[in-house]
Amino acid sequence: MNDREAEMRTAINLKLVETGEKEKLKELLRTRLIECGWRDQLKAQCKEVVREQGLENVTVDDLVTVITPKGRALVPDSVKKELLQRIKTFLAQQTSL
Template sequence: MSEAELDQKIETALRNSILETNAKNRLKNLLFKRLSDSGWKNRVKKRCTENIRTKGVNNIKLDQLEDEVLAYEIIPEDVKIELLQQISDLLDETK
């Protein structure tokens, strides 16, 4: 492989990595915004606060709190659908 071909491969790999990173960041930002807009974030925060108050800050472990909150809260269906559609669109763009 010539030096020019190697440079081209590296440039292509770098460009693809940047595009993938940007896509991941866009999806992550969209998810956080939709969860916040739907009130999910506030419900989770409230549930955490209630659990800590009920059990006492010294009597609850992070993994217990996480299990209880995750079992209680699920991602709203409309947020899931929108995010899956965005992922599908991104996959279609890369074909």
């Protein structure tokens, strides 16, 4: 990522935070992930890791390391597309970026 891209990301993130849109997007994401069963799938994955390694042998950091890539891969494309569209619409409405 070059300096210009980094500056643009920072400006977009700042605008998302300032307007409250970032919280709205996070809440939408939470809702969609629950609706599609993603949360339940991740919970089952965590239980499986604990079952395989034993409760006394697993740390939160271990779970995060194992589950994060799986969690990202399990997010449905429809949810990703919806969030991307919402971000694009938000950016199109902003004149100061």
